[in-house]
Amino acid sequence: IAGITQAPTSQILAAGRRMTLRCTQDMRHNAMYWYRQDLGLGLRLIHYSNTAGTTGKGEVPDGYSVSRANTDDFPLTLASAVPSQTSVYFCASSDSLRGKNTGELFFGEGSRLTVL
């Protein structure tokens, strides 16, 4: 089934540890995104990528890094996790090239991260 796969589904992490959340899409969408979801704050954009090889900062990028080596994969790395990064992380993608620009995002199932 086409879509977005995120891993892990859930993770408990000690503060100070490094963590990478994985995201893979098979829809050949050019753009990919990472959002965090926090109660009362909705979804906030962390980083995004327009195409493979390019990335950009979103609303809350501090403490996170991303890479986009190819079209399908967009990992999110926490270099040194802190408790305030406890959240649910959603990866998303969109197709905004070749006249297919609908502005619609497709989301993964989410990764619940707890930093102690």
Added chain:
Amino acid sequence: AQSVSQHNHHVILSEAASLELGCNYSYGGTVNLFWYVQYPGQHLQLLLKYFSGDPLVKGIKGFEAEFIKSKFSFNLRKPSVQWSDTAEYFCAVNARWGIQGAQKLVFGQGTRLTINP
């Protein structure tokens, strides 16, 4: 900067009641508007969207939304809710739809809807 405000944080209704969830945005240019739904334990799914044309948009599962440009609003409605509509609802605005590249949706805080049987 664009912002989206959802007026209700938690709405509790009984089955068959009518629903209206408020959404206001701040952006003076052309926008695309979305409502996403997140059922318990699941990812966000598109409920409906507005790009242009008829300001009354119909989505899945009997939901509809009306775009009122003069009020910068995009309220979600359903005439008769069901227990299965229990979920969190997010309004989102995209002010970059006409531009190639990443679509930076700005989301509201979300409204948790609880339907009692």
